[in-house]
Amino acid sequence: MNVLTKRGRFRVVAAALSLLVAASAACERKSGGGASGTGDVLVGFYGSLTGDGASFGQSSRDGAELALAEVNAAGGVLGGRKLRMLVEDDQSKPEQASSAVTKLVTQDKVVAVIGEVASSRTLAAAPVAQRYQVPMITPASTNERVTAVGDYVFRVCFIDPFQGEVLAKFAYSDLKARRVAILKDIQQDYSVGLSDSIVSHFKALGGTVLDPVSYSSGDADFKAILTQVRAQKPDAIFATGYYTEAGIVVRQARELGMRMPILGGDGWVGEPLKNGREALANTFISNHYSGDNPAPVVQNFEQAFRARYGHAPDSIAALGYDAIKVLADSLNRAGTTDGPKLRDAIASADVAGVTGQLKMNAKRDVDKPAVIQEVTYSNGEAKFVYKTTVNPG
Amino acid sequence: MDTLLQQIINGLSLGAIYALIALGYTMVYGVLRLINFAHGDVYMIGAFAGYYLANAMNLDANPSILGTIAVTMGSMAICAAIGVLIERLAYRPVRHHSRLTALITAIGVSLLLEYGGQVVFGAAPRFFPQMIRSEIYSWGGAQITNQNLLIIVVSLVVMFGLQFIVHRTKIGKAMRATSYNLNVAKLMGINTDRVIAFTFALGSALAAVGGVMVALAIPRIDPLMGLMTGLKAFVAAVLGGIGNIPGAMIGGMLIGLMETWLGATAYSTYRDAVAFGVLILILIIRPAGIMGTAATEKV
Numbered sequence: 074m075n076v077l078t079k080r081g082r083f084r085v086v087a088a089a090l091s092l093l094v095a096a097s098a099a100c101e102r103k104s105g106g107g108a109s110g111t112g113d114v115l116v117g118f119y120g121s122l123t124g125d126g127a128s129f130g131q132s133s134r135d136g137a138e139l140a141l142a143e144v145n146a147a148g149g150v151l152g153g154r155k156l157r158m159l160v161e162d163d164q165s166k167p168e169q170a171s172s173a174v175t176k177l178v179t180q181d182k183v184v185a186v187i188g189e190v191a192s193s194r195t196l197a198a199a200p201v202a203q204r205y206q207v208p209m210i211t212p213a214s215t216n217e218r219v220t221a222v223g224d225y226v227f228r229v230c231f232i233d234p235f236q237g238e239v240l241a242k243f244a245y246s247d248l249k250a251r252r253v254a255i256l257k258d259i260q261q262d263y264s265v266g267l268s269d270s271i272v273s274h275f276k277a278l279g280g281t282v283l284d285p286v287s288y289s290s291g292d293a294d295f296k297a298i299l300t301q302v303r304a305q306k307p308d309a310i311f312a313t314g315y316y317t318e319a320g321i322v323v324r325q326a327r328e329l330g331m332r333m334p335i336l337g338g339d340g341w342v343g344e345p346l347k348n349g350r351e352a353l354a355n356t357f358i359s360n361h362y363s364g365d366n367p368a369p370v371v372q373n374f375e376q377a378f379r380a381r382y383g384h385a386p387d388s389i390a391a392l393g394y395d396a397i398k399v400l401a402d403s404l405n406r407a408g409t410t411d412g413p414k415l416r417d418a419i420a421s422a423d424v425a426g427v428t429g430q431l432k433m434n435a436k437r438d439v440d441k442p443a444v445i446q447e448v449t450y451s452n453g454e455a456k457f458v459y460k461t462t463v464n465p466g
Numbered sequence: 467m468d469t470l471l472q473q474i475i476n477g478l479s480l481g482a483i484y485a486l487i488a489l490g491y492t493m494v495y496g497v498l499r500l501i502n503f504a505h506g507d508v509y510m511i512g513a514f515a516g517y518y519l520a521n522a523m524n525l526d527a528n529p530s531i532l533g534t535i536a537v538t539m540g541s542m543a544i545c546a547a548i549g550v551l552i553e554r555l556a557y558r559p560v561r562h563h564s565r566l567t568a569l570i571t572a573i574g575v576s577l578l579l580e581y582g583g584q585v586v587f588g589a590a591p592r593f594f595p596q597m598i599r600s601e602i603y604s605w606g607g608a609q610i611t612n613q614n615l616l617i618i619v620v621s622l623v624v625m626f627g628l629q630f631i632v633h634r635t636k637i638g639k640a641m642r643a644t645s646y647n648l649n650v651a652k653l654m655g656i657n658t659d660r661v662i663a664f665t666f667a668l669g670s671a672l673a674a675v676g677g678v679m680v681a682l683a684i685p686r687i688d689p690l691m692g693l694m695t696g697l698k699a700f701v702a703a704v705l706g707g708i709g710n711i712p713g714a715m716i717g718g719m720l721i722g723l724m725e726t727w728l729g730a731t732a733y734s735t736y737r738d739a740v741a742f743g744v745l746i747l748i749l750i751i752r753p754a755g756i757m758g759t760a761a762t763e764k765v
Contacts, residue, residue: 297726297727303472
């Protein structure tokens with residue numbers, strides 16, 4: 074009985090073939106990354122390679138890949154196994170971040186996950202890692218709540234309560250500001266958390282904080298809110314959002330004749346900040362890392378990064394590098410890729426990173442100093458010039 | 467006082483952007499009774515065309531007025547061609563189907579341009595080169611940049627230009643005839659296909675002007691930039707009375723002023739909600755808009 078037409082039969086055969094291919098590919102992957110294999114050790118990376126946060130995703134990936142190459146060149150992990158990184162793009166969207174991590178964990182069976190930079194996206198994805206007991210190390214998510222998601226979530230950067238304190242102190246003591254305004258991005262947990270921290274620390278120092286004004290990621294016209302801020306005559310402004318908006322905020326503030334210092338957090342570290350152009354004069358940020366630091370570990374990293382990518386690393390790249398270094402060290406100490414054991418090893422990590430000593434505390438955070446940098450603009454590039462270091466304590 | 471003055475200037479600058487795009491919406495609607503949802507995306511393509519042209523001419527390093535005019539012209543030509551192409555491939559085949567078919571086609575074209583744009587241009591925002599050195603004029607404590615001033619002037623020129631074309635030229639007369647009754651216009655010897663193609667070319671060229679001018683003042687461009695701006699320009703066109711050219715200008719200015727006023731309050735992040743709330747209110751209270759005249763549908 075001929076139920077299928079010739080074409081129909083072809084389709085069935087093709088479908089069966091493609092299923093076979095997919096299945097064998099899946100088997101191959103499993104044997105590679107499993108808990109007790111002998112092949113490559115698979116690490117998942119998810120980040121914003123495209124979209125608004127593209128600079129974050131690309132920098133952290135580049136840093137991580139450099140560290141990966143160094144680890145493998147030095148003999149790999151777990152007695153000669155190579156580390157291999159699978160990269161997923163979340164398009165700068167929280168919901169994509171969560172599905173990227175689900176894919177890395179459930180399909181690719183990675184032993185650990187590196188990412189994200191923006192706190193909102195790490196907060197969306199971290200519960201997945203926690204549920205499947207796969208350790209996650211975020212290079213640069215500074216919102217306090219990120220590592221509170223669960224005991225499988227770690228970070229290698231300082232947290233916003235500290236960053237807010239550093240910024241508030243610098244504005245009060247060094248810039249002698251007494252009345253400050255805050256612009257926050259209400260769509261970003263990072264910006265909201267950092268703003269709250271600045272408000273409480275600046276008030277504790279005895280300064281006045283005007284009512285915070287809000288905008289949303291993706292906005293491009295800030296003149297209405299800036300005009301309102303201008304009317305209240307602040308001595309300094311904090312713009313706690315990310316680089317894309319920060320560049321435009323600074324520029325439009327100057328266009329409105331506002332010449333006071335403008336301060337931001339590590340969220341300003343991204344290539345599109347340069348769009349603020351000459352208006353970037355008299356702006357300052359708190360950051361994780363300064364390339365001017367003469368310490369050999371920093372200078373070696375700077376050199377290796379330039380040699381590989383042809384441009385200087387930013388602090389996000391440095392943190393991506395450190396995240397892989399912590400992971401490789403912890404894998405070797407754990408002696409296995411088993412989730413719970415690897416988790417315990419990361420929890421007791423104490424590694425000398427390029428951004429400082431990476432010693433995990435009880436909250437799975439690291440206590441590291443922050444640097445204050447002045448932003449300058451020349452030859453079409455925004456540059457961060459070292460001003461001072463602030464230690465936690 | 468200078469704050470109020472500044473906010474009015476901010477509002478008019480923003481409003482002029484909406485007005486520029488609303489003019490294109492309104493003109494196509496006026497002739498075809500088609501809401502061309504892809505208009506906002508043609509505006510996006512105009513901005514990207516300007517971006518590539520300006521970079522090819524290296525205008526960021528050597529800003530010049532002549533270069534800016536050349537870039538604007540080039541972008542207008544590209545968008546006019548795309549507009550004609552869209553009309554020929556997407557709208558003409560469904561012209562004699564129901565109004566709803568055309569509307570859904572328009573939404574389809576809009577999505578095609580937005581997500582096609584993400585494939586071609588990439589999803590990350592780009593930054594438009596500064597083709598004209600930014601200058602700031604101060605006046606009684608209020609500031610305006612030369613770029614914002616340019617947008618306001620250009621939108622006024624475009625409005626009067628359109629009024630002139632539609633009401634004082636032969637092609638304008640043909641447009642009005644086509645708008646009045648397509649079949650009768652055809653019987654009277656008007657090449658309606660050509661008139662409609664011209665309408666799209668003109669509307670899309672205007673969108674390109676908008677794209678380049680806005681990118682000069684607010685340099686962040688991305689493939690989805692036409693979505694929200696286009697929708698708000700549509701609200702502006704409806705507010706002013708869709709199909710009415712001065713109405714589009716007034717509607718745009720009002721939406722700009724309203725958003726700016728909201729931005730000055732604690733409710734700044736509700737401004738999109740308010741813009742669309744206005745659309746609903748207008749449709750309930752005065753569907754014909756401020757300048758429109760209530761027309762009974764022919765049966």
